Amino acid sequence: MPGHPSSSADLDLRLVRYFTVVAEHRNFHRAADALHLAQPSLSRQIQRLEERMGVRLLDRTKQGSHLTEAGRIFLPQAHALLHSARQAVATTRAAVGPDEFTIGYTGGLIVTTAARELRNRRPDAEVRTLHLDFSQVKAALLDYRVDVVLAREPFPTDQLRVTALYEEPRVLLVPTFHRLAGRTSVTIDDFADEALVRYTDAAYDAFWRLDPRPNGRPTPEGPLVASAADKLELIASGQALALAPARGEHTPLRHDLTTIPVEGIEPCRVVLATRAEDRGPLVEDFLDIAVNQLISRGATRSPNLGKMH
Numbered sequence: 001m002p003g004h005p006s007s008s009a010d011l012d013l014r015l016v017r018y019f020t021v022v023a024e025h026r027n028f029h030r031a032a033d034a035l036h037l038a039q040p041s042l043s044r045q046i047q048r049l050e051e052r053m054g055v056r057l058l059d060r061t062k063q064g065s066h067l068t069e070a071g072r073i074f075l076p077q078a079h080a081l082l083h084s085a086r087q088a089v090a091t092t093r094a095a096v097g098p099d100e101f102t103i104g105y106t107g108g109l110i111v112t113t114a115a116r117e118l119r120n121r122r123p124d125a126e127v128r129t130l131h132l133d134f135s136q137v138k139a140a141l142l143d144y145r146v147d148v149v150l151a152r153e154p155f156p157t158d159q160l161r162v163t164a165l166y167e168e169p170r171v172l173l174v175p176t177f178h179r180l181a182g183r184t185s186v187t188i189d190d191f192a193d194e195a196l197v198r199y200t201d202a203a204y205d206a207f208w209r210l211d212p213r214p215n216g217r218p219t220p221e222g223p224l225v226a227s228a229a230d231k232l233e234l235i236a237s238g239q240a241l242a243l244a245p246a247r248g249e250h251t252p253l254r255h256d257l258t259t260i261p262v263e264g265i266e267p268c269r270v271v272l273a274t275r276a277e278d279r280g281p282l283v284e285d286f287l288d289i290a291v292n293q294l295i296s297r298g299a300t301r302s303p304n305l306g307k308m309h
Contacts (some may be wrong), residue, residue, distance in 0.1 A: 003143060010083070010200070011049075011052065011053075012048075012049070012052075013027065013047060013081065013082060013085050014045075015045055015046070015049040015052075016078045016082060017021060017078075017082055017143075018031075018035065018037075018042060018046060018049070018080055019043050019046060019049055019057060019058075019071075019075075019076050019078055020075065020079060020082065021034055021035055022046060022058060022265050023067055023078075023184055025059075026059070026064045026065055026066065027064045027065060028043060028046075028065055028194055029091070030200065031230070033135075033226065034135060034139075034200065034201075035135065035139075036133070036135075043179045046058060049102070050285075053070075053074075055070040055291070056068050056070060056073075057070055057071035057074060058071055059119055060069070061205065061284070078126075082142075086142060086144075086275070086277075087277070089144055093157065099124065099125055099126060100125065100126045101113055101122075101125050101126070101127050101128070101147050101282045101286070102127075102128045102129070102130055102139055102145065102146045103118075103124075103127065103128070103129045103130070103146065103147070103149075103150070103286065104129075104130050104131075104132045104136075104137070104145075104148065104149035104150070104151075105129065105130075105131060105132065105143075105149065105150040105151070105242065106131070106132050106133065106134050106136075106137065106149065106151040106152065107134065107151075107152060107228070107243075108148070108247055109150045109151070109270065110150070111150050111294075112129075113239060113293060114150075114286065114289050114290055114294055115127055115129055115288045115292065117293060118282070118285060118286050118289055119138045120240035121285055122281075122282060122285065125282060127261055128148060130146055132146070132149060132151075133227070134151065134152070134155060134201075134204060135155070135200065135201055135204070137149045137151050137155045137156075137273055138155060138156045138157070138158075138159070138160060140271075141274065142159060142271060142275065143179055147274065147275075147280075147282065147283060148270070148271055148272055148274050148284075148286050148287075148290075149273045149274075150165075150270065150271075150290070151270070151272075151273060152168070152245060152268050152269065152270055152271075153205045153207075153268065153269045153271055154207050155203075155204065155273075156203075156205055157273070158274045159272070159274070159276050160208070160228065160274065160275065161274045161276045161278075162271050162272070162273050162278055163271060163272045163273075163274075163287060163290070164181060164269060164271050165269075165270045165271055165291065165294050166245050166269075166270050166294070167245060167267040167268065167269050167270070168245045168267055168268050168269075168270060169245075169246045169261060169262075169267045170243050170244065170245060170246070170262055170265055170266075170267060170268055170282055171243070171244055171245075171246050171259040171260060171261055171262060172186055172191060172241060172242075172243060172244075172259065172261075172262050173232075173234060173235055173241060173242045173243070173244045173257060173258075173259055174235065174236050174238050174241050174256075174257070174259075174260065175237070175256060175257060176255075176256055176258050177238070179240070181258050181260075182258075182266075184258050184260075184261070185260060185261045185263050186260050186261075186263070187262070187263050187264050188210060188213060188214065188262070188264065188265065191241060192213065192217070192222060193220060194240075194241050194242045195220040195221060195222035195239075195241070196207075196208075196209045196210075196219055196220065196222050196239075196240060196241055196242055196243065197222045197223060197224075197225045197231050197234055197235070197240045197242045198221055198222055198223065198224045198225065199224070200224065200226070200230055202231060207268075208242070208243050208244075208246050209243070210243065210265065222234070222239065222240030222241070222242075223239060224238055226259065231292070232254060232257065233300065235257060236254060236256045236257055242260065243262065243265075245268050246259070246261075259300075261302050264273070270294075272286075272287060272290045272294075
């Protein structure tokens with residue numbers, strides 16, 4: 001049981017956010033994956049929050065984690081605390097105009113020329129870039145680690161403003177010794193019984209594994225991957241295959257891997273994400289640059305190019 005509550009009413013917002021993620025996933029292991037923390041570390045952080053508050057927020061069982069009565073009461077207030085903190089930062093930054101701006105990007109997407117153009121437009125601002133894992137897009141924006149993110153869908157978009165840029169075809173990534181290697185194209189039927197690598201995020205996993213298949217069959221499950229490097233190693237060793245964007249983290253391609261165009265499946269969409277409430281001049285400048293410059297890299301112009309949702 002938690003000890004006596006701290007005499008201070010202050011709460012560490014980082015711990016509050018960890019609690020909301022565990023509450024969302026109902027499982028410490030999945031929450032730790034989403035937060036990119038070790039599970040023991042996340043457990044200690046939740047214990048610190050419980051000790052600070054003097055109540056138990058979560059019951060831990062072999063089947064998962066469940067909110068206690070105190071946890072159910074605190075959860076909406078935790079969301080409100082985090083929202084208020086984000087609003088306070090956004091309001092202050094909008095009032096004075098930030099002199100620092102960080103551009104996030106995922107996978108093999110390139111922001112170099114767009115970042116250079118923003119530096120030319122705003123020479124007084126310090127423009128930085130930061131590579132993110134696909135699962136970090138929303139968290140990095142809401143935590144103010146980045147101000148915009150160039151990413152491929154799908155990812156959680158609530159509280160975000162998303163601008164479509166362009167579409168990329170998806171390809172099948174196989175080892176060079178695979179029976180399909182050398183084909184000019186394939187259809188889903190050609191690899192229907194092949195295991196595809198799995199991902200922790202359910203929506204991302206469903207999109208990149210085509211699960212379920214058009215005929216309703218579940219996709220054969222391959223190993224769970226936590227990083228692009230691990231994924232490439234699993235494929236190269238013949239343990240699974242993967243769908244990937246035509247221009248992804250496998251480019252420049254490893255010599256032991258090859259890609260095959262896949263016919264009959266929808267492309268993936270490259271978008272720019274920002275915080276929904278952020279309308280600062282640097283954000284708007286970068287959106288303008290992205291729409292007018294980054295789309296030139298796209299293989300297919302998105303039908304909703306430049307539209308926000």
